Amino acid sequence: MPADTLLIVFGAGGHGRVVADAALASGAWRGVVAADRDAALWGGELLPGVPVLAPAALTDLRGPLAVHVAIGDNANRRGEAQAWAALGPLASVVHPSAAVATSAEIGAGCLLAANCVVAPLARLGAGVIVNHGAIVDHDCGVDPWTHIAPGARLGGAVRVGESALLGSGCTVLAGLRVGAGAVLGAGAVATRDVPDAQCWAGVPAAPLRRR
Numbered sequence: 001m002p003a004d005t006l007l008i009v010f011g012a013g014g015h016g017r018v019v020a021d022a023a024l025a026s027g028a029w030r031g032v033v034a035a036d037r038d039a040a041l042w043g044g045e046l047l048p049g050v051p052v053l054a055p056a057a058l059t060d061l062r063g064p065l066a067v068h069v070a071i072g073d074n075a076n077r078r079g080e081a082q083a084w085a086a087l088g089p090l091a092s093v094v095h096p097s098a099a100v101a102t103s104a105e106i107g108a109g110c111l112l113a114a115n116c117v118v119a120p121l122a123r124l125g126a127g128v129i130v131n132h133g134a135i136v137d138h139d140c141g142v143d144p145w146t147h148i149a150p151g152a153r154l155g156g157a158v159r160v161g162e163s164a165l166l167g168s169g170c171t172v173l174a175g176l177r178v179g180a181g182a183v184l185g186a187g188a189v190a191t192r193d194v195p196d197a198q199c200w201a202g203v204p205a206a207p208l209r210r211r
């Protein structure tokens with residue numbers, strides 16, 4: 001993205017703060033502003049120097065613009081990315097401490113947070129979050145709108161379907177598949193494939209009994 005581009009961080013919650021902080025630290029943008037549908041947040045600051053604007057005010061912004069949707073929930077993130085596509089291209093944000101292999105493929109609108117690792121030939125689809133300290137090892141394929149939470153670890157050649165949630169500190173052993181819409185609980189260790197749309201947790205991970 002050209003350095004004269006203003007970044008709009010859509011979503012002024014905690015995850016928005018993480019994105020705005022990474023964007024400021026990267027020095028890749030002319031400036032960073034936030035926006036949110038929640039009127040209670042307008043007029044304040046997401047971080048010092050990052051104002052929160054009403055969605056209606058975004059059309060007054062001038063010069064090259066790009067949008068990053070900073071919403072942790074996968075379905076909402078995807079929906080808002082479609083809603084704001086007319087404002088500018090969907091932009092990825094990469095914290096300067098993220099270790100990203102030159103051969104990795106990063107889709108539009110991804111967040112690569114502080115101290116994460118994206119290893120050689122890994123492939124991330126659009127809107128993927130690789131949160132603080134998470135590891136996506138070599139040859140992994142992560143489909144769009146998936147959230148890899150802080151400290152999660154994917155072994156080599158792991159495949160993850162669309163809109164999955166890999167919880168904080170979980171581990172997926174090399175070569176396995178986590179299905180589309182699946183949830184792997186915090187701290188879980190997946191030693192087998194996790195089917196689409198199922199929630200697994202524990203060590204070793206197994207289908208979760210829901211309350």
Ligand SMILES: CC(C)(COP(=O)(O)OP(=O)(O)OC[C@H]1O[C@@H](n2cnc3c(N)ncnc32)[C@H](O)[C@@H]1OP(=O)(O)O)[C@@H](O)C(=O)NCCC(=O)NCCS
Nearest residue numbers: 149150166167168183184185186187201202208209210211
């Ligand atoms: C796995 C998870 C999705 C389950 O949520 P849930 O369906 O609301 O589950 P509940 O809280 O009703 O718990 C159901 C049972 O599973 C257990 N459980 C919940 N999460 C667990 C986990 N991560 N590992 C092991 N057991 C877990 C609960 O103790 C409970 O057991 P019980 O019935 O014997 O008391 C959730 O606990 C989780 O780990 N989410 C990931 C959160 C995360 O990392 N987010 C990233 C933020 S950046």
